[in-house]
Amino acid sequence: xxxxxxxxxVKYEDYVALEKKLTDMAVQLANAERKCRELAxxxxxxxxxxxxxxxxxxxxxxxxxxxxxxxxxxxxxxRKVLNSLAAVARRYLPDYDEHPExxxxxxLLESAAGIGVKGE
Numbered sequence: 001x002x003x004x005x006x007x008x009x010v011k012y013e014d015y016v017a018l019e020k021k022l023t024d025m026a027v028q029l030a031n032a033e034r035k036c037r038e039l040a041x042x043x044x045x046x047x048x049x050x051x052x053x054x055x056x057x058x059x060x061x062x063x064x065x066x067x068x069x070x071x072x073x074x075x076x077x078x079r080k081v082l083n084s085l086a087a088v089a090r091r092y093l094p095d096y097d098e099h100p101e102x103x104x105x106x107x108l109l110e111s112a113a114g115i116g117v118k119g120e
Contacts, residue, residue, distance in 0.1 A: 082109050 086106045093099065 079109075 086109050089102055090106070093102070097103070
């Protein structure tokens, strides 16, 4: 038996049981702290991976936007050429009204002119 703080005696078996319980709790706490550190490292690694992926996606988006803008410029240039050709055909073909295929192409050009393209 050992004397406790209050002057009461504590059985040795109770003291050993309490000491074992405290030791077990200390081990559990150490394991929980280790697991928390592991989770924090994993979360940080996931964040870094996500940031890298976002950067890659942003770069890919910029590349696609540049390609789209270049395509829109080419479309606008081609439309100008086709409109010029249509104007020349209307001006210099004396029998313009007798060529339905030219008229159909001209109507197609006019309807396409209503489609908005950046740069125009």
